[in-house]
Amino acid sequence: MDLGTWIAFVAATSILLVIPGPTILLVVSYALGQGWRAAAPTAVGVALGDFTAMVASLAGLGALLVTSAGLFTALKWIGAAYLVYLGIQLFRADATLEVEARTGATGPVRMALHSWIVTALNPKSLTFFIAFVPQFLDPARPLLPQASIVVATFVVLAFVNAFGYALLASRARTVVRSDRSIRILNRAGGSALVTAGLVAALARPQTQ
Numbered sequence: 001m002d003l004g005t006w007i008a009f010v011a012a013t014s015i016l017l018v019i020p021g022p023t024i025l026l027v028v029s030y031a032l033g034q035g036w037r038a039a040a041p042t043a044v045g046v047a048l049g050d051f052t053a054m055v056a057s058l059a060g061l062g063a064l065l066v067t068s069a070g071l072f073t074a075l076k077w078i079g080a081a082y083l084v085y086l087g088i089q090l091f092r093a094d095a096t097l098e099v100e101a102r103t104g105a106t107g108p109v110r111m112a113l114h115s116w117i118v119t120a121l122n123p124k125s126l127t128f129f130i131a132f133v134p135q136f137l138d139p140a141r142p143l144l145p146q147a148s149i150v151v152a153t154f155v156v157l158a159f160v161n162a163f164g165y166a167l168l169a170s171r172a173r174t175v176v177r178s179d180r181s182i183r184i185l186n187r188a189g190g191s192a193l194v195t196a197g198l199v200a201a202l203a204r205p206q207t208q
Helices: 003-018 022-067 069-091 108-120 123-136 143-171 179-207
Strands: none
Touching: 003 123, 003 143, 003 179, 022 108, 022 123, 022 143, 069 123, 069 179, 123 143
């Protein structure tokens, strides 16, 4: 993976991770109820969950690439269209972040395990990785080195994002519950997804 592709992946991932989803809702709920002590265990659980989901997705992509480079390219086209669809849906989504504080006594291991399960077993995450990650992979190059870079980068960014959300929720609760803030995130994230899908589709002829 060249530096330009990696930078593009970091930029796209950073923007997309900020969009609140089931994982972030769980992190925020623990932070609202448990305070800043929930930040580290929930962030670790999210990182491990994303690692699990990405490895599973990339294993499937690797098998597909070995079977047929043509099918892999077709998947990239489908993935680009799917990103545009997700972007439009997110842009039009309601500006709400319904989350309740988890105030019961909960240890760090349980919080980490819960975050890992929710993240790893979210079917939308697997679908998203299959659609998103191939846009940054070159089927003409060995998959394993590229996959290692992609996974390591995403997991680190996911940890930082979850940790940041937890700290923000524990110290500035009105921000994470602000309709205006969520609306901005939804529209920014939706625009980013549409842009990523269009760029991937338009760039396809140059990579063949």
